[in-house]
Amino acid sequence: MKRTFTTKIQKIVPQTSNESKLFSTVLVIEPENDAVNERKGTLYVVFDLTDTTPVDSLLVTKLANDVMHNAYYQSDNASLLQALELAVVAVKDKLTKLSNTQQAKLNILSAVLWGNVVYLVQYGQGGCFLMRDRDLRPINTATEGSFSIASGVVKDGDVIIIATSVFLQKYSAQQLVSTAAPISSYDLSANAAALIMKFSVDTAFSEAETISFDPAARTLPKVESMSGVKTIPYRMKLSSGPRFAKPLLLLIPVVAALLGFSIFFTMKNNKQKSAPKVESAAGSPAQGRDSEPSIGPAPTFFYDLKLANENVSTSEIAVVGDKLVVSDKIAGAVYVSQIATPKFEAIATAFPGVRSIAEHEDTFVFTDNEGFKAYSLASDKVVAAYEKTGLGESAAYLDFVYDVTGDTITKYTKQGATLSGSVWNTSANLTGAVAIAIDGNIYVLKGTGDLLKFYQGEKVEFAVGGLDKPFVSPVDVVTNSDLKNVYVADAGNKRVVVLDKTGKVTQQIFPAGDVFADIKDVAVSDDETKLFVLSDTKVYEVSLQP
16 A cells, blocks of 8 residues: 655744844745645745844845745746755745845755655755654765755654754754753854654555646655655665664654644646647647648756756766767866756766767867867777867868858868868858758858858758747757758747748747746757757757647
8 A cells, every 4th residue: 555644743943033144944845726736735944044244133034935836836847856946946036036145054954745756955054854663874875966865665663754954053952852852043143943743644555646747647655866866765765773662752742733724735647637738828839720830839947057066067968879968168068968867967077168069970079279189988088089270160061060150151071180271152141040950051140130041051942931020149950861840949039949841830849938037058859859948047948849
């Protein structure tokens, strides 16, 4: 039998003034209706903030509550763990920007109970503990940078303690579960707070039943970490720790006096909802008209690169086999993720000025400040390098490298460890190029919105037909000899436009709102079933129409 649980909680928070340089609190955030609760559960958050100037504690609390609520419960296209990660990032960004000095230090510990599964996401310092059968141990988390993640199945009677590091310096988790002495809020430092949660069986159900949530239903007890972190066995993986012979006492017999509330979940096999229709906010052509292009399907969230590096400044994205690659030109960093399991990690080597990233002959290729390079993602090493400084927008084709700089397209031949160039075309029309793509023809995209086509060194007639409005500040064009379409990242219009090879518009991926507010680049799978859009630091996936 599988189970859902009720949660009884005890908040331990300090007495603080309205304005203080130190602040901490505990939030319990519930959705606006039962339907959302069934899909997302209830949020539990412990955080502390330290700043060099006093902060308004009421304002900080409201901002944290509202941002966490909106970011988590409105992430309909993300898994629970991804949504929780995004919410933590959103709160971190909002509260650190609130600081007058921009020197605020923030630690956030968050949890969600869904059915009999608990998800934990931590940013910064703090502690999480599990007490099971009188055995108290820290919860081991998978850590990357400032983030730590855990997920696991809870049992009847389990107790989880989440606390700030300052709180744990004064009161250990062992003290909390082995003493009946009360803890006065007046005895706590302003940045010392804790939350105690006890889980009790609410409903049991059969192996054939499922707990479902959008965007996909999963059958328990299998637990998946959608950020690539393995489900922690046991199910909460524990490090060694003391056992207690005493019965559990939470503060002033807290367990008996805790405020109880239930988190209910449906236990039925819901059909997965179809993707919502996407409408153009600017009045793009409607679907179903033979003479007009269709509006593409809604994008789904794939990953936020801030989870890999909170200071990342993304530049480009490319599909390389079964992997996605994202570059940071400023830092010279390259991040790689399996498409099947979203989790970007930086490769060890930095390539200052990395740009024009792509797949060529099953290898990751790019240019940087030194020249043109080919990198094996399988062996994690550069397998070919050709010196040539000053390269602009470039693309590899056959055994050549084509580059557009200023008013000239140059064809480079590989000679030893260098590139030897010859002028392929010179035209004033080339000035202002932002991207180049090759399928035998060379497509040059300009920042003005013009898309030019060249063949055998000469410009040929090519016109984009069927656009409801022209390209505005486009940033990339993608095609090759294996793709049947041409893809244009139209950043100014917050859309991606799909053209056939004659220039006719066949699709527009134009989501409502600001999902594509800062398009940096796009990439397409080899079979053209998936489009990946890099917008700011976030990657979105779109299932392409045939």
